[in-house]
Amino acid sequence: MIFYKTDEEIEKIRTSCLLVSKTLGHVASLIAPGVTGKHLDQEAEQFIRDHSAVPGFKGYNDFPATLCISINDGVVHGIPTDIPFENGDIVSIDCGAILDEFYGDSAYTFPLGDIEPDVFDLLSTTNQSLYKGIAMAKPGNRLEDIGYTIQQYAEKEKKYGIVRELVGHGIGKNLHEAPEVPNYGKRGRGVLLKNGLVIAIEPMINLGTRKVKQSPDNWTIITQDGKPSAHYEHTVAVRKNGPDILSDHSFIEESLKKNDAIVQIPLKS
Numbered sequence: 001m002i003f004y005k006t007d008e009e010i011e012k013i014r015t016s017c018l019l020v021s022k023t024l025g026h027v028a029s030l031i032a033p034g035v036t037g038k039h040l041d042q043e044a045e046q047f048i049r050d051h052s053a054v055p056g057f058k059g060y061n062d063f064p065a066t067l068c069i070s071i072n073d074g075v076v077h078g079i080p081t082d083i084p085f086e087n088g089d090i091v092s093i094d095c096g097a098i099l100d101e102f103y104g105d106s107a108y109t110f111p112l113g114d115i116e117p118d119v120f121d122l123l124s125t126t127n128q129s130l131y132k133g134i135a136m137a138k139p140g141n142r143l144e145d146i147g148y149t150i151q152q153y154a155e156k157e158k159k160y161g162i163v164r165e166l167v168g169h170g171i172g173k174n175l176h177e178a179p180e181v182p183n184y185g186k187r188g189r190g191v192l193l194k195n196g197l198v199i200a201i202e203p204m205i206n207l208g209t210r211k212v213k214q215s216p217d218n219w220t221i222i223t224q225d226g227k228p229s230a231h232y233e234h235t236v237a238v239r240k241n242g243p244d245i246l247s248d249h250s251f252i253e254e255s256l257k258k259n260d261a262i263v264q265i266p267l268k269s
């Protein structure tokens with residue numbers, strides 16, 4: 001069952017998403033080769049609690065951390081560790097928070113230092129595919145128009161693998177609500193998009209095969225061929241006038257301008 005949100009509820013989700021966005025902005029100011037995921041996780045948890053909110057992922061299905069940190073061939077759901085990041089890593093960081101009963105959810109993949117051009121291209125394409133998908137989140141369209149558009153964009157010239165097993169989702173008082181929001185699909189299929197639908201749109205795109213598997217830690221999803229994977233996510237409300245992006249990557253992008261360890265990826269077009 002889909003819970004359509006009132007304007008007031010959407011503003012609460014926006015407030016939660018704003019905190020998630022600022023938390024990721026804080027993380028973006030700290031991330032660099034030599035830094036550990038555990039350090040970023042502690043910083044993120046403190047930042048969220050300092051703003052009178054609760055980490056959204058910690059304890060969810062017994063996940064042990066505030067951030068999901070998935071490195072290189074890690075797609076999603078990575079557990080922060082004590083192993084320092086290295087020059088050339090790509091680090092996907094997913095963050096959620098609960099504020100005033102509502103969840104916010106957003107993710108970003110950071111390129112650390114010297115990145116191979118084909119990996120850089122993967123990040124750029126995945127990031128832009130997110131915005132192409134978001135543009136479809138308007139009344140009158142159908143759910144699969146979002147995934148269709150993401151898939152078409154990502155598969156057009158490159159032979160990227162679009163992950164099928166993990167999808168976006170409705171979000172509100174629950175982290176994962178109906179409907180599921182796949183990053184692939186057929187045009188004109190799925191539920192009709194209506195004012196008040198709030199969904200997390202989150203393309204997960206691999207440089208090689210679309211196939212994934214679970215790593216031995218029982219959490220991290222990794223690519224089957226060991227090639228890198230990228231992940232960008234926004235929480236988006238469908239409004240009468242079109243998509244309303246409730247999370248905000250500009251906090252990340254502002255931090256990255258001052259962080260010499262990170263190569264800027266081209267912003268959305």
Ligand code: MG
Pocket residue numbers: 094095096105106107233
């Ligand atoms: Mg997320």
Ligand code: MG
Pocket residue numbers: 105106168169200202233
């Ligand atoms: Mg999500």
